[in-house]
Amino acid sequence: MDRDRRATERSIGQAKFRVVDCLDRLDFLAITALNKTLVLELARSEYLDCNENVLLLSNKSTGRTFIALTSGLTACQRGHRVVSSSPPPWLAN
Numbered sequence: 001m002d003r004d005r006r007a008t009e010r011s012i013g014q015a016k017f018r019v020v021d022c023l024d025r026l027d028f029l030a031i032t033a034l035n036k037t038l039v040l041e042l043a044r045s046e047y048l049d050c051n052e053n054v055l056l057l058s059n060k061s062t063g064r065t066f067i068a069l070t071s072g073l074t075a076c077q078r079g080h081r082v083v084s085s086s087p088p089p090w091l092a093n
Contacts, residue, residue, distance in 0.1 A: 008077050015072055015082040023070040031063050042071050048080055 072082040
């Protein structure tokens with residue numbers, strides 16, 4: 001058990017998340033544009049088992065980064081390797 005915990009902590013550290021947070025803090029009522037069902041589906045990380053990619057697109061301040069970080073954290077906890085990065089500046093244009 002201790003070995004698994006250390007492996008998870010190492011994976012989270014290697015992912016270089018800007019922050020580490022949990023999905024429980026997300027207020028779906030405050031961000032009405034979020035599809036709660038889809039967000040919870042992402043949290044289950046089933047897309048990883050199917051070798052699928054996820055691309056999060058939305059307007060500013062809609063929880064996109066928070067969802068990406070918490071999904072990455074969940075993936076680390078399930079034994080997957082994760083890389084966290086920001087998009088290149090040219091993508092914003």
